[in-house]
C-alpha cells in the first residue's frame with residue numbers, strides 16, 4: 515500500500531474525464547485539496563487517457579502515482595448507447611472494474627459516479643441504495659455494470675449515484691433549453707418523467723468535501739465505502755424544469771407538456787427516478803440544496 519501525502523504536502527488527485535461537464539467543475543474544486551492531474555481523452559490540460567485502452571490506464575496510474583482518483587469519465591450519450599453497446603460497456607463497466615483492480619493493489623481511494631437510470635422508475639417513493647435496480651436502457655445497464663465491477667474490485671471506493679446533471683458547460687438539458695428557446699417560439703417537453711436536477715457545481719463541491727475527509731484519514735473507506743445517492747433536493751418533471759429555466763432566464767416561449775410517448779427516442783427512460791439522499795446526508799453530514807435554488811444560482815452565473 516502506498517503512503518498518502520497529507521493535505522499540507524498537497525496530495526496528488528488523478529481526475530479522469532477532466533474535460534466533461536462534471537470533470538470541468540471538479541478540476542477547479544479539487545484544486546483546493548491538492549495537485550489535480552487532469553486526464554482526458556484530448557489531453558488538453560494534462561495527460562491523455564482513453565478508457566478503452568487498459569495498458570494506457572495502467573501506465574497512467576503508475577506514472578501519476580495518485581493519492582486519490584476521481585473518475586468523471588463515462589459514455590453518457592443515452593440514445594446512442596442503444597446501438598453502441600460494446601463501447602458503452604467497455605467505458606462504463608469494464609474499464610471501471612479494471613481501474614478498481616489497479617487501485618485496489620495500491621490501496622488508493624477512488625470516487626466514481628453512477629446514475630438514476632439504473633432504476634426502472636416503477637416506485638412511488640424516492641429510490642434508496644438498497645432498492646433493486648432494473649435499467650431500461652443500455653446506458654443504465656452499463657453504468658450498473660460499472661458499479662458492480664468497482665464494488666467487487668476490492669478498491670476503497672465511493673460511488674455517487676446522481677441524476678439530471680446540468681451546469682454552464684457540457685452537454686446538458688439547461689444549455690439545450692437555452693439554445694432551443696432562442697431558436698423557437700414553442701417547445702414540446704415531456705411531463706411524465708420525474709427526477710431531481712443536480713447542478714454540476716454542487717456535485718463537485720460535495721465530492722471535494724468528502725474527499726477532503728478521506729485524504730485527512732477522517733473517513734475509513736473500509737467502513738463507509740460503497741454506494742450513495744447524491745442529487746439536488748426536490749423533484750420535478752422535465753417540463754417543470756424547462757418552465758423554471760424559462761422563468762429564471764427571463765425568456766418567453768410557449769412550452770407544451772407532453773407524455774413520453776409523444777417524444778419518441780431510441781432509449782427508454784424511467785418515468786420516476788428520484789433518489790433518496792438520506793444515507794449520504796447521515797454518513798457525511800452534508801445536504802444538497804433544493805434544485806430551484808441551484809438553478810437560479812447557476813443561471814445568475816451564466817447571464
Ligand SMILES: NC(=O)C1=CN([C@@H]2O[C@H](COP(=O)(O)OP(=O)(O)OC[C@H]3O[C@@H](n4cnc5c(N)ncnc54)[C@H](OP(=O)(O)O)[C@@H]3O)[C@@H](O)[C@H]2O)C=CC1
Nearest residue numbers: 533534535536564565587588590627628629676677678679
Ligand atoms: N450528465 C448527467 O445527467 C448525469 C451524469 N452522471 C454520471 O456523472 C459522470 C459525469 O458525467 P458528465 O460530466 O455529465 O458526462 P460528460 O459526457 O459531460 O463527460 C464525460 C467525459 O468522459 C469522457 N470520455 C468518454 N469516453 C472516454 C474514454 N474512452 N476515455 C476517456 N474519457 C472518455 C468524455 O470525453 P469526450 O467529451 O471527449 O467524449 C467526457 O469528457 C458520469 O459517470 C455520468 O455517467 C450520472 C447521472 C446524470
Ligand SMILES: Cc1cn([C@H]2C[C@H](O)[C@@H](COP(=O)(O)OP(=O)(O)O[C@H]3O[C@@H](C)C(=O)[C@@H](O)[C@H]3O)O2)c(=O)[nH]c1=O
Nearest residue numbers: 590592629630677678679686687690702703704752777
Ligand atoms: C430537447 C428535448 C428533450 N426532451 C426530453 C427528452 C428526455 O426525456 C428529457 C431529457 O433529455 P436529455 O437528452 O437532455 O437528457 P437524458 O439523456 O435523458 O438525460 C440523462 O442523461 C444521463 C447521462 C443520465 O445519467 C440521466 O440522469 C439523465 O440526466 O427531455 C423533450 O421532451 N423535449 C425537448 O425539446
